[in-house]
Amino acid sequence: MIAWLGWRLVSFVATLLVASLVVFLVMEVLPGDPASVMLGMGARPESLAALRAQMGLDEPLLQRYVFWVARLLVGDFGRSYTYSVPVAELIGQRVLISAPLAILAIGLSTLLAIPLGVHAASRRGRAGDVAVMGVAQIGVSVPNFWLGLLLILCFAVWLPWLPAGGFAGWDKGVWPGLRSLILPAVALALPQAAILARVTRSSVLDVLRADYVRTALAKGVSPRRALWRHAVPNALIPVVTIIGLQFSFLLAGTIIIENVFSLPGLGRLIFQAIAQRDLIVVEDMVVLLAGSVILVNLLVDLVYAVIDPRLAQGEAR
């Protein structure tokens, strides 16, 4: 277990380093370095040279990469070229919108999907199963940003219950802020729930065929208890993995959904940075988001090892 944990952590750090190197090389070495992109094509050579010197672009490549990573590690993301404030400050404000939104969406989709998936599996082939899977088939085909528009139409335009967009802020209390996140979270959660319900159903069906479930039934355990006590906990292991693997899709979805609902989160920050050619912000954000995907995958592996120690032992061999 400890050997597995050590190996997993080393590979986590290595993956992070290589991912950051890729972003660094793409953003700084491909034609059009940050300074020339920022100043545009008509830039005077002397102002370009001055900006390059100010940004440290004249230093050797390896040195720049090492310094950049070192600064990222201590939370120094550099200064935004357009906002003239530390990038870390900008990101800090916006994480307070994006992170709760993503967590709400994951929570909502899990709460919806697991009961529905288990229900469908326990009624395999009957009306309940067909109905849930039919809805799920459509659910995986609906793009979340279109669902967002439909929700705005239903619950903000026709029934004026919730805001169509914008963010009220957390300083006025939890509810006004949360109210602005309900529709975007639902838009993200429903297509996600459709995928999870399908995975849950097939996972429960696999486990229901296992010997220990048959043994439990033979010993006189009620089918209901056999399902919830014996089958479901084991069936949830693959579901946890899928929630983790879905994280990168959720992240991309969050960025798009923030645009649908005009939420000033990380997604909006990225697009403002692109529009204003603020490459430092773009570079930091991409590394941060890719890093969060790698981190979530590490966490899922750890959760996995806790709920099913066999897996950690298998990999350490």
Place this chain on the structure above:
Amino acid sequence: MIRRGRAAGLIIGGLLSAAIFLVTAVSFFWTPYSPTAIAILERLQGPSAAHWLGTDPFGRDVASMLMVGAQNSLTVALVGVTIGLVLGVAFGTVAAARGGVLDALLMRVSDIAFAFPALLTAVMLTALFGPDGGILLRGIGITTIPTWATGMASGLNAMLAIGIFNIPVFARITRGAAMSLWKREFVTAARAAGRSDASVTWVHILPNLASVLIVQVTIQFALAIVAEAGLSYVGLGTQPPNPSWGRLLYDSQTFIDKAPLLAIFPGLAITLAVLGLNLLGDGLRDLLDPRLRIVRYGTERKAA
């Protein structure tokens, strides 16, 4: 044996996909109106005999815009998946044939690639090459684009981002399936008869990968259509004034209270195309190889 429900899915999926492709093909030769013809007096009309799906705020015919939008959306998605298929299959077959360091390297690289959803790649490409990828095109010496291709070309960043995302997807599937083929008797026999690795791959491995790849292409194509629409919605895909399904949704948002149908039709087009391809993919899998494991929406952990 194919189950009855699946057979129905295959037929519905096949018909839906065929209908979408047919309408797109027709749009190259004929649309009810010019998708760019502005008629202010006819603005924001509901569906009628003259305008089947109504008109937009500039009086343009929505049905015609959707048809031309399909050209751009489907082309970008198709080119993206093709990039992933060609490079992924190349990497996957080489890794399976050679094994060792090359194989390990490929697997590590694809682990890292999964941390970059197409959106993040598109963000980087757009920041570097401009919204329409013009800086890249000029960089490789392309300065003029034929009129009929301007819409598709403006989605260059999206094509590349979707393509890059799909390379490790296809590389892993190909590698997994090819490795199990390499252990089969007919491959051993071919090698014993003196065929080289390259020749075995070409004659025995690739043809046997076809059914796996056909199914996966269908599923990835569905995903790519959603990705293209999302990228165009946020301005990283097909550039205005060229219509695309995602762009039409973005444009509809300003008028959502006055003309809700404008927000309904493009989304419906995306959903029907994706639903059709998903049903087709599931049905084809059952038809071609019931044992085949399908990999969708990143629900696969590690190829065995």
